[in-house]
Amino acid sequence: MSHAAPGHVSLDPRFAPPFPQAALQMLRNPQLRKNVAHAIDVIQAKRGKLVAEKADWQELRSAASAIRFHVLDNLGVYLEQFEARCTAAGGHVHWAADAAEARQIILDLLRQENASEVIKIKTMTSAEIQLNPFLQAAGVSVFETDLAEIILQLGEEDPSHIVVPALHINRSQVREIFARTMGLKNLSSDPKELTNAARTYLRKKFLTVPTAISGANFLVAETGTVAIVESEGNGRMCLTLPRTMISLVGIEKVLPRFQDLEVMLQLLARSATGERMNPYTSLWSGVTPGDGPQRFHVVLLDNGRLSILAKTKERQTLKCIRCAACMNTCPVYRQTGGHAYGSVYPGPIGAILTPQLMHMKYAQTLPYASSLCGACYEVCPVKINIPEVLLELRAQVVNQERRQVGRFFDLMYLGLRIANLIFATAWGFHAAQRMGRIGLRFFTRKDGWIHALPSLGAKWTQTRDLRGLPKLTFHRWWATRAKEGK
Amino acid sequence: MKQPVPSRQRILDRIRAATPSAAKDAFQLASAYAALPRTYTRRGSLSAQARVELMIQRLREYDAEVVECTPAELADAITAQLAASGRLRIVAPSGAPPEWMVTSAWKITGLEWTLDHDLPIDEIEQAEGVVTAATCGIADSGTIVLHHSATEGRRVLSLLPDWYLCILCASQIVETLPEYFSRCQQPPALATYISGPSATADIEMTRIKGVHGPRILVVIVVRDDK
Numbered sequence: 001m002s003h004a005a006p007g008h009v010s011l012d013p014r015f016a017p018p019f020p021q022a023a024l025q026m027l028r029n030p031q032l033r034k035n036v037a038h039a040i041d042v043i044q045a046k047r048g049k050l051v052a053e054k055a056d057w058q059e060l061r062s063a064a065s066a067i068r069f070h071v072l073d074n075l076g077v078y079l080e081q082f083e084a085r086c087t088a089a090g091g092h093v094h095w096a097a098d099a100a101e102a103r104q105i106i107l108d109l110l111r112q113e114n115a116s117e118v119i120k121i122k123t124m125t126s127a128e129i130q131l132n133p134f135l136q137a138a139g140v141s142v143f144e145t146d147l148a149e150i151i152l153q154l155g156e157e158d159p160s161h162i163v164v165p166a167l168h169i170n171r172s173q174v175r176e177i178f179a180r181t182m183g184l185k186n187l188s189s190d191p192k193e194l195t196n197a198a199r200t201y202l203r204k205k206f207l208t209v210p211t212a213i214s215g216a217n218f219l220v221a222e223t224g225t226v227a228i229v230e231s232e233g234n235g236r237m238c239l240t241l242p243r244t245m246i247s248l249v250g251i252e253k254v255l256p257r258f259q260d261l262e263v264m265l266q267l268l269a270r271s272a273t274g275e276r277m278n279p280y281t282s283l284w285s286g287v288t289p290g291d292g293p294q295r296f297h298v299v300l301l302d303n304g305r306l307s308i309l310a311k312t313k314e315r316q317t318l319k320c321i322r323c324a325a326c327m328n329t330c331p332v333y334r335q336t337g338g339h340a341y342g343s344v345y346p347g348p349i350g351a352i353l354t355p356q357l358m359h360m361k362y363a364q365t366l367p368y369a370s371s372l373c374g375a376c377y378e379v380c381p382v383k384i385n386i387p388e389v390l391l392e393l394r395a396q397v398v399n400q401e402r403r404q405v406g407r408f409f410d411l412m413y414l415g416l417r418i419a420n421l422i423f424a425t426a427w428g429f430h431a432a433q434r435m436g437r438i439g440l441r442f443f444t445r446k447d448g449w450i451h452a453l454p455s456l457g458a459k460w461t462q463t464r465d466l467r468g469l470p471k472l473t474f475h476r477w478w479a480t481r482a483k484e485g486k
Numbered sequence: 487m488k489q490p491v492p493s494r495q496r497i498l499d500r501i502r503a504a505t506p507s508a509a510k511d512a513f514q515l516a517s518a519y520a521a522l523p524r525t526y527t528r529r530g531s532l533s534a535q536a537r538v539e540l541m542i543q544r545l546r547e548y549d550a551e552v553v554e555c556t557p558a559e560l561a562d563a564i565t566a567q568l569a570a571s572g573r574l575r576i577v578a579p580s581g582a583p584p585e586w587m588v589t590s591a592w593k594i595t596g597l598e599w600t601l602d603h604d605l606p607i608d609e610i611e612q613a614e615g616v617v618t619a620a621t622c623g624i625a626d627s628g629t630i631v632l633h634h635s636a637t638e639g640r641r642v643l644s645l646l647p648d649w650y651l652c653i654l655c656a657s658q659i660v661e662t663l664p665e666y667f668s669r670c671q672q673p674p675a676l677a678t679y680i681s682g683p684s685a686t687a688d689i690e691m692t693r694i695k696g697v698h699g700p701r702i703l704v705v706i707v708v709r710d711d712k
Contacts, residue, residue: 164688202698277681279682291641309501
């Protein structure tokens with residue numbers, strides 16, 4: 001990931017600027033906002049149409065939510081079952097506690113293969129552990145094969161969406177990247193021609209590179225099956241032509257039984273790309289003699305997921321099937337695009353997943369990157385109550401902050417402590433009300449509104465008016481009413 | 487294999503600690519699983535004829551070429567499609583029935599059928615077309631299911647050639663995805679679900695056909711249901 005590229009923010013939450021700062025930078029880029037809004041409008045229209053035609057959509061969501069919760073409740077036994085079945089079918093299962101361990105396991109496997117090149121199917125998990133720069137530094141050339149990932153890799157750009165990672169880049173920008181890096185001067189900006197250029201560029205790689213890396217959409221405990229859904233066929237190429245395949249998968253991705261795919265697959269494509277079914281879904285368990293890679297490894301990755309599993313309200317974060325419906329519907333994401341989130345997981349799901357994966361040590365501004373409108377919860381195919389988790393995380397951030405010594409004289413916390421003292425007694429509360437009424441009277445205009453306040457109060461009135469206080473407080477009105485015997 | 491055992495154990499121990507409500511034994515787990523709500527539509531409601539029509543309609547929406555024929559007409563239908571495509575070097579799975587190839591062999595000059603008995607990848611890549619059978623069709627989403635049996639071929643076979651002719655029997659078509667899954671009592675070791683030709687929408691969400699998989703998909707629906 002190119003930290004230093006001008007105009008870019010880091011997608012490593014440890015180095016990324018706070019959301020409001022990064023968002024401001026994005027809001028000043030009209031081209032980016034136009035590209036993002038266009039792409040999202042297209043996906044949203046398609047999704048809306050296909051969800052509406054599904055009469056049992058809510059029932060599918062309920063089933064999916066229940067299945068995912070059931071898996072999380074019983075994660076240990078299902079992972080062990082997956083491991084046993086995958087191993088029995090000729091696969092090898094590795095366990096990685098964190099990003100560093102996962103990277104090292106993968107590099108060791110590549111070294112055993114004497115691999116100097118590797119082809120990759122799009123995987124956000126590998127971006128999470130920053131696998132590409134690590135492998136390149138170790139002397140392994142990495143070739144992304146998903147069209148969007150090629151655009152990003154060749155253009156040295158960062159992903160801004162988990163399903164359509166290059167949605168912030170338009171066709172003429174793609175043309176520029178391909179023309180420059182593939183040496184195709186006469187390339188037009190017709191998406192068809194650009195896609196063809198990628199097809200030609202990759203065909204030789206598919207046929208010659210003997211090692212591939214993928215993620216996975218689902219694991220099936222019952223059968224040891226790995227599932228990958230895709231559109232282009234680059235996944236199928238990587239899954240059938242190389243002799244060695246390594247799949248990096250978050251430990252939460254397991255499903256109990258093969259049949260559970262009937263729920264997930266119906267929800268995933270409709271939610272992610274607005275299709276009844278994605279063009280290609282590949283399922284395989286272990287190794288099949290005479291068909292596809294004869295050496296197969298699964299790397300199961302924790303990397304912060306377990307700290308989420310242990311918490312009651314937050315656990316639902318792990319139900320996610322990475323469809324990106326939440327970011328497509330989010331009014332905040334629509335304005336800022338993905339990079340502002342400073343994480344490979346942007347949007348509402350990123351706002352709850354990223355700080356938790358970072359053990360709440362980084363990305364603390366992300367839980368605030370939301371208007372709490374609840375659109376993300378409404379579209380989520382596995383019913384993750386994202387606003388509930390956002391609020392929970394905000395509370396944790398506040399608790400962290402007020403314990404910091406440096407924050408002792410922070411105006412907000414000072415104010416809140418004083419308010420706490422005053423509002424602790426009815427006497428204090430009423431006195432404060434009276435003083436407030438007297439004070440605000442000077443600023444209330446004839447129309448009954450307050451248009452401008454001085455000093456700290458200006459932060460409110462800069463962007464919105466405040467209604468003047470009524471003549472009577474509720475308490476006073478209630479007391480008068482009782483006296484008059486009404 | 488240099489597998490750091492401690493990580494596996496540490497992860498599993500931490501999972502156990504984090505999931506105190508986990509099922510205590512296989513029986514408890516099975517009953518918790520059985521209790522999961524499944525009120526979504528499992529069985530379709532269409533007539534047999536409407537089901538086949540929906541499948542064909544969905545395939546056409548994906549820009550697939552679809553023709554129907556009776557079982558007796560299959561060989562002629564394959565020949566007609568091959569002739570129309572102008573493609574001569576055709577590969578087929580090792581278990582492809584000889585009747586697929588009979589008519590075409592003497593009607594199209596220069597046509598060359600090669601069965602995939604461990605063909606080198608280059609040869610598959612250079613083939614101009616591929617013909618395979620299928621396991622199932624799912625009408626609701628227009629999905630063709632391959633379980634890669636001897637008549638469906640290994641996975642790479644239906645992937646590399648640019649032109650793909652798939653033979654699907656009407657009796658194999660179900661309406662909903664759950665109906666397909668209830669047919670899979672024995673889950674396959676390998677499966678590929680194909681819903682239209684290879685496509686991408688990565689550039690400005692404009693759908694482009696044929697990125698890496700076959701760019702042209704032709705489906706012959708054999709009306710063995712009549």
